[in-house]
Amino acid sequence: MRAVMFAALLMWGDGHQKTHLTIDDVPNRPVWIHPVIPIHGRKAHQEGYWMSPPSILLCHEGPVTISRIERAVRYWTRLGYTFGTVSQALPGNPDCIANKASYGTITIDVPSQTFQFGTHLGSTKAWRFTATDEIFKARIEIIPAWGSSERILEHEIGHALGWRDMNSVGHIMHGVWTAGGYNSTGVKNGTE
Numbered sequence: 292m293r294a295v296m297f298a299a300l301l302m303w304g305d306g307h308q309k310t311h312l313t314i315d316d317v318p319n320r321p322v323w324i325h326p327v328i329p330i331h332g333r334k335a336h337q338e339g340y341w342m343s344p345p346s347i348l349l350c351h352e353g354p355v356t357i358s359r360i361e362r363a364v365r366y367w368t369r370l371g372y373t374f375g376t377v378s379q380a381l382p383g384n385p386d387c388i389a390n391k392a393s394y395g396t397i398t399i400d401v402p403s404q405t406f407q408f409g410t411h412l413g414s415t416k417a418w419r420f421t422a423t424d425e426i427f428k429a430r431i432e433i434i435p436a437w438g439s440s441e442r443i444l445e446h447e448i449g450h451a452l453g454w455r456d457m458n459s460v461g462h463i464m465h466g467v468w469t470a471g472g473y474n475s476t477g478v479k480n481g482t483e
């Protein structure tokens with residue numbers, strides 16, 4: 292059922308021009324918020340952080356490869372972040388099936404039914420304790436056809452680390468994929 296719907300919507304998405312695709316939206320509460328949250332200025336802005344290094348769990352039918360994840364992890368490791376293990380879930384993992392995320396992990400999966408196909412390539416939901424701003428789990432969804440594309444996974448992991456979309460051209464957290472880049476100004480771990 293999900294696979295059928297996904298194929299149909301993917302074709303619809305491909306019919307649109309690939310410019311000006313918003314990479315995703317990112318909620319600041321444990322609820323997926325639609326429509327797209329406006330991009331936040333030119334300065335990197337972080338809401339929430341991990342107290343202990345998150346592991347990364349790739350769901351069984353996940354949209355990326357383990358080596359693609361390891362490459363994205365290296366991007367953020369160079370910026371001072373630490374991660375736990377990177378592993379792939381077994382078929383039937385309950386959090387993957389329920390479109391959720393496992394505690395202490397950044398869970399990566401294919402889009403669920405709330406995914407905004409046509410305007411989004413990826414989407415990240417981060418759960419945090421609002422009293423302490425501690426992020427305790429995150430779920431990244433990426434359209435499989437875009438899984439190996441440049442910067443999308445890095446960008447989504449940035450959201451999982453608490454960083455919001457912004458609009459400095461060439462920056463990793465630019466909300467529009469075609470205007471983004473690998474610039475990491477302001478998102479180093481511990482940056483004020």
Ligand SMILES: [Zn+2]
Binds near residue numbers: 465
């Ligand atoms: Zn984004």
